[in-house]
Amino acid sequence: MSQDAPIVIIGTGLSGYSLAREIRKQDKEAPVLMITADDGHSYSKPMLSTGFTKGKNADELAQADAAGMVEQLNIEVRTHTTITGLDPAGHCVMIGDERLAYSKLVLAWGADVIRIPLEGEGQEHVYSINDLMDYRAFRQALDGQSRVAIMGAGLIGCEFANDLRNGGYEVDVIAPSDTAMPGLVPPAAGDAVVEALTEEGVAFHLETVVDRIDRQDKGVRLTLANGETVDADRVISAVGLRPRVDLAQAAGLQVNRGIVVDRALQTSAEDIYALGDCAEVDGHVLLYVLPLMASSRALAKTLLGTPTEVAYGVMPVMVKTPCCPTAVCPPPAGAEGKWHIERDGRNVRALFKDAAGTLLGFAVTGDYAMEKQGLSKEVPPIH
Numbered sequence: 001m002s003q004d005a006p007i008v009i010i011g012t013g014l015s016g017y018s019l020a021r022e023i024r025k026q027d028k029e030a031p032v033l034m035i036t037a038d039d040g041h042s043y044s045k046p047m048l049s050t051g052f053t054k055g056k057n058a059d060e061l062a063q064a065d066a067a068g069m070v071e072q073l074n075i076e077v078r079t080h081t082t083i084t085g086l087d088p089a090g091h092c093v094m095i096g097d098e099r100l101a102y103s104k105l106v107l108a109w110g111a112d113v114i115r116i117p118l119e120g121e122g123q124e125h126v127y128s129i130n131d132l133m134d135y136r137a138f139r140q141a142l143d144g145q146s147r148v149a150i151m152g153a154g155l156i157g158c159e160f161a162n163d164l165r166n167g168g169y170e171v172d173v174i175a176p177s178d179t180a181m182p183g184l185v186p187p188a189a190g191d192a193v194v195e196a197l198t199e200e201g202v203a204f205h206l207e208t209v210v211d212r213i214d215r216q217d218k219g220v221r222l223t224l225a226n227g228e229t230v231d232a233d234r235v236i237s238a239v240g241l242r243p244r245v246d247l248a249q250a251a252g253l254q255v256n257r258g259i260v261v262d263r264a265l266q267t268s269a270e271d272i273y274a275l276g277d278c279a280e281v282d283g284h285v286l287l288y289v290l291p292l293m294a295s296s297r298a299l300a301k302t303l304l305g306t307p308t309e310v311a312y313g314v315m316p317v318m319v320k321t322p323c324c325p326t327a328v329c330p331p332p333a334g335a336e337g338k339w340h341i342e343r344d345g346r347n348v349r350a351l352f353k354d355a356a357g358t359l360l361g362f363a364v365t366g367d368y369a370m371e372k373q374g375l376s377k378e379v380p381p382i383h
């Protein structure tokens, strides 16, 4: 290993660039090399599901290109460069035949979209949107079109449904659940979002799945398991994400749902760390921005010589469905307790409490979404 080698960060998403920023706050000179498979634009991924509402296309959502980030942060960035392997014993990463040495390595390479195998020849019109380049391609494909079908009624499916309606598109949502965001919010809150989106003109097809996608005129025809058909010009697949673990696993690092790291973001291999969507931090897989920001602050200190564990605060998630604003702070996995629900139309206050009445999580929609801040002060931080 060469101690002269740079800190190498794989990935220029929010995790990679947040970490580089945190490093620079403390050390203006430490050599940092960032490597990314994409074009290295800096952008806020949550904004991808607000493009039509805010009237911004992919270029307008980008905050800086790779050259801008090089200048801003005094770092090196290699774009359109895919890491193909890790050699923890040799302190190298592989880019095809090239071996590149690191002093410390940070995996910030995100999560893959889950693709469900489907019958039919209409697959070319199916888009997954998990980065700015995906978004650019989708917006181009949407040019001159008017109907979008969305597979999935999770947070991302609902946000795109609202945003595309705001952009004037006809929107159908197809999902196996009986309500929206079933893994994230209790049914009353999901129902409020479904009702509000339905009033906005979104057509929901719940408790069914897409069986096949066939070409039809300039678009596609989706055949659902319940026998219905839905015609659309373009399709968004928003059925979930899976942390990228394959290269880490192949290199012998411990992986589970994500790349396993401790509270110091250290993997099972010396000098290799992980954060963001690819990481499983002390058992938590949290595919959100606040956890990665907290992680990058702690990891920068560790990399610069002061070992620091990440401390998560309370991290509520805002669902960007302006027709029914929603804030959620899920109770910890396996928490004992039950939901207490008050509902007045699309205003839902769902509080998850234990037997002693302690608030452990909440979901609030509509007018009650404003209570997010007050409720967040009552909920204990994630352990």
Ligand SMILES: Cc1cc2nc3c(=O)[nH]c(=O)nc-3n(C[C@H](O)[C@H](O)[C@H](O)COP(=O)(O)OP(=O)(O)OC[C@H]3O[C@@H](n4cnc5c(N)ncnc54)[C@H](O)[C@@H]3O)c2cc1C
Pocket (backbone or CB within 6 Å): 010, 011, 012, 013, 014, 015, 016, 035, 036, 037, 038, 044, 045, 046, 047, 048, 049, 081, 082, 083, 084, 108, 109, 110, 111, 129, 130, 131, 156, 159, 244, 275, 276, 277, 278, 286, 287, 288, 289, 290, 292, 317, 318, 319, 320
């Ligand atoms: C539409 C949408 C809306 C969202 N809204 C919210 C929200 O409102 N609030 C919230 O908290 N979270 C939200 N999220 C989640 C949040 O945006 C993500 O958790 C976060 O952006 C993940 O950042 P990351 O840097 O870990 O991963 P990514 O942004 O996926 O970055 C991964 C990077 O690694 C690179 N890479 C991957 N593999 C390789 C390789 N082999 N070699 C080299 N480079 C590689 C990629 O090119 C990329 O640069 C949303 C997500 C989406 C998709």
